[in-house]
Amino acid sequence: xxxxxxxxxxxHVIAIITWMAMLLYLxxxxxxxxxxxxxxxxxxxxxxxxxxxxxxxxxPAMIATLISGLCLIFSIPDIMKSGxxxxxxLLLVIFLFIFHFACGFYRKKLLQSLYKSEKFFRFFNxxxxxxxxxxxxxxxxxxx
Numbered sequence: 001x002x003x004x005x006x007x008x009x010x011x012h013v014i015a016i017i018t019w020m021a022m023l024l025y026l027x028x029x030x031x032x033x034x035x036x037x038x039x040x041x042x043x044x045x046x047x048x049x050x051x052x053x054x055x056x057x058x059x060p061a062m063i064a065t066l067i068s069g070l071c072l073i074f075s076i077p078d079i080m081k082s083g084x085x086x087x088x089x090l091l092l093v094i095f096l097f098i099f100h101f102a103c104g105f106y107r108k109k110l111l112q113s114l115y116k117s118e119k120f121f122r123f124f125n126x127x128x129x130x131x132x133x134x135x136x137x138x139x140x141x142x143x144x
Contacts, residue, residue: 005075008075019061026058026103027124030106030124034118047111092138106121
């Protein structure tokens, strides 16, 4: 498998970019959804966008990220012994998966009622950015 490492890595980066696009934009749609909650026509349009973004872009990209990431690990298994950075990075990736499923939870709740405030979703919107910064620093700099 190691002979395909660069191919796995290229696919992994493409999958991550696509998944991160969803993780960064969907919570912004939640902000708009919460702002315009009483505007039924707007809420209907945003709900369609949220659903398509989550299920048609986010889920496939998340699965592609997971599969390609596992391919990278299996192609060079010693990477798990290369330092604490890889374990910290994988922990932050787990948090991204949790965030992904939290987005699905909030998407469904927003269809039922104004579950959380616009201010909450503005804060929620920053979480994937913070996780992404940590993951990139750990993957590139390998500080420990």
